Amino acid sequence: MEIKVQITDYLVVxxxxxxxxxAFKLSMLGEVMLLTKKEHSDCNTNYAQGGIASVFSNTDSFDSHYADTLKAGGGINRPEVVDLAVKLGPKLILELTNSGIQFSKKTDGQFDLGKEGGHSFNRIVHARDLTGQEIESGLINVILNKDRLKTQEGCCVIDLLIRDRRCVGVVYYNEMNCNLFACFAKAVILATGGIGQVYKYTTNPEIATGDGIAIASRAGASIASMEFVQFHPTALYPSIIEGKRAFLVSEAVRGEGGILKTADGEILKINHPLGSLAPRDIVARSIYFYLKENQKKYVLLDATSIDGEYLEKRFPQIYNKCLSYEIDIRKDPIPVVPAAHYICGGIDIDMNGRSSIPSLYAIGEVAHSGLHGANRLASNSLLEALVFAEQAYRHIESSRLKTPEVTGLKALFVNEDKNQLFDIQELKEELRETMWKKVGIVRNNKGLDEAETFIRKWTPVVGEAYDKTRFDLGLVELRNLFEVAKFIVMCSRMRQESRGLHFLEDHPERDDNYHGYMIIEDTTI
Ligand SMILES: Cc1cc2nc3c(=O)[nH]c(=O)nc-3n(C[C@H](O)[C@H](O)[C@H](O)COP(=O)(O)OP(=O)(O)OC[C@H]3O[C@@H](n4cnc5c(N)ncnc54)[C@H](O)[C@@H]3O)c2cc1C
Incomplete structure (x- = not known):
């Protein structure tokens, strides 16, 4: 297949x-190309409900947000990153409002700040329970008619172009015209989001196949902290049994007074002073052990003590979704279960969003900045994305990056023989099931070994099939999912202790020999 060549200043994925x-900020510096796999709004951001954590209240302080983030993070957050994020938060949120994004306000015009697990104060800026949609549609409006910014939907980035150990561009497939492109740029920024699809039950949409992590790792970038997968405690049970993406019931419902109860209506035992509002790792494990010991399918989130009219107004999306399952949250407790939600690890970056490969940046959920440590504090991920977009922009602005030469490309001859020995969808489901059962909320070494054996068996088979049928996008994603699964298992095997989101039955206590991050530098093993 012939490869078409393009060139731009900055390439955002x-x-x-x-x-x-x-992309918006970079368009002030030069020409920007933004590539995205499906439609613009097909992303985790669009589903965010709770909001963005930041200090706006007079009673709150940066010190408190800093301390809460570190506490949730099991003591291994990078302190300088936490400090930066909490301090930049208010400025960056005000930038969003200045570009037309509207967050919920009180009658006095101040933000209506919500509360979520692990936060000592009300500090969640939100747009009712539709925060992600408001941000996503607002930002799309801002970029669509921007000079020097070209966005392309239906373009899946497959690999990086590396020359002399520097990133000089990407190879991508345009589903709209079935063409393969090599796009060269001074800097490439991966903003490809999370990995939720590697697990059977997840709140993440279908795009979340860990592409950025796999793509960067194949080019030799350092990957870190992949054992820290966050399972959100409260996904709507009926959405899961229907086999759909797990619909989230935001933590903000508990912030407003919702209480977790057993399937029989007793208060759920959670070994933490904050009870239902304890950090997510603790709540998810309490639910896991309760369900296992009592052979139950779900627990209940009871919001019936909250004023019904208020509940309907504050959480319109959750109210309507539950009603579609004949659950009236004003009167009925909501059946919920944990589901894979967020990856704290990813492409290891510095304070400027730079990966270990020159001219390759990674920002947002795909990156490991060290903000979250061993467990992300609620609503700190939208914050992290804004902070590292700003940091990367500042760094690119002050760097003298050079346009790479367009050389070294040869035509790719693809064998279109599609007779691979497995069914892509079936194998994907098998991987998701394996990860859910063996590398889930509670892990043990035996299960990790079994998962590793499965992954090692299939990785070369999938790789070989990919080499033969390079542009089957299902296969592109499956190959990436296997890569990501491998890193989750590797990091989990390395951390022989329990900390934050990583709970290992063989070593249920924290062991300070493991203080620090699991970093995989040779990603080709
Ligand atoms: C249900 C839900 C609720 C949440 N609620 C909150 C909340 O209240 N507060 C909070 O802070 N966080 C929340 N989170 C987490 C937060 O939404 C995400 O961490 C954040 O939105 C990630 O933003 P991002 O820009 O890094 O990635 P995303 O928003 O996921 O965007 C990734 C983009 O990369 C594209 N892409 C992926 N692979 C490729 C490829 N190979 N080629 C081209 N394009 C590609 C995708 O199509 C997508 O456009 C929630 C997450 C979920 C799923």
Whole structure:
């Protein structure tokens, strides 16, 4: 297949909060190309409900947000990153409002700040329970008619172009015209989001196949902290049994007074002073052990003590979704279960969003900045995306990046023989099931070994099939999912202790020999 060549100044991959905010800023410096796999709004950002954590209340302080973030993070957050994020938060949120994004306000015109697990104060800026949609549509509006910014939907980035150890561009497939492109740029920024699809049950949409992590790792970038997968405690049970994306019931419902109860209506035992509002790792594990010991299918989130009219107004999306399952949240407790939600690890970056490969940046959920440590504090991820979009922008602005030469490309001859020995969808489901059962909320070494054996068996088979039928996008994603699964298992095997989101039955206590990050530098093993 012939490869078409393009050139731009800055190439951004992904149209969630991270990619859109950076693309907008970079268009002030030069020409920007933004590529995205499906439609613009097909991303995790669009589903965010709770909001963005930041200090706006007079009673709150940066010190408190900093301390809460570190506490949730099991003591291994990078302190300088936490400090930066909490301090930049208010400025960056005001930038969003200045570009027309509207967050919920009180009658006095101040933000209506919500509360979520692990936060000592009300500090969640939100747009009712539709925060992600408001941000996503607002940012898309801002970028669409921007001079020097070209966005392309239906373009899946497959690999990086590396020359002399520097990133000089990407190879991508345009589903609209079935062409393969090599796009060269001074800087490439991966903003490709999360990995939720590697697990059977997830709140993440279908795009979340860990592409950016796999793409960067194949080019030799350092990957870190992949054992820290966050399982959100409260996904709507009926959406899961229907086999759909797990619909989230925001933590903000508990912030407003919702209480977790057993399937029989007793208060759920959660070994933490904050009870239902304890950090997510603790709540998800309490639910896991309760369900296992009592052979139950779900627990209940009871919001019936909250004023019904208020509940309907504050959480319109959750109210309507539950009603579609004949659950009236004003009167009925909501059946919920945990589901894979967020990856704290990813492409290891510095304070400027730079990966270990020159001219390759990574921002948002795809990156490991060290903000979250071993467990992300609620509503700190939208914040992280804004902060590292800003940092990367500042760094690119002050760097003298050179346009690479367009050389070294040869035509790719693809064997279109599609007779691979497996069914892509079936194998994907098998991987998701394996990860859910063996590398889930509670892990043990035996299960990790079994998952590793499965992944090692299939990785070369999938790789070989990919080499033969390079532009089957299902296969592109499957190959990436196997890569990501491998890193989650590798990091989990390395961390022989329990900390934050990583709970290992063989070593249920924290062991300070493991203080620090699991970093995979040779990503080709
Ligand atoms: C249901 C839900 C609720 C949440 N609620 C909150 C909340 O209240 N507060 C909070 O802070 N966080 C929340 N989160 C987490 C937060 O939404 C995400 O971490 C954040 O939106 C990630 O933004 P991003 O820009 O990094 O990635 P995304 O928004 O996921 O965007 C990734 C983009 O990359 C594109 N892409 C992926 N692979 C490729 C490829 N190979 N080629 C081209 N394009 C590609 C995708 O199509 C997409 O456009 C929630 C997440 C979910 C799923």
């Amino acid at each position: 992904g149209s969630g909060i991270a990619g859109l905010s950076l």
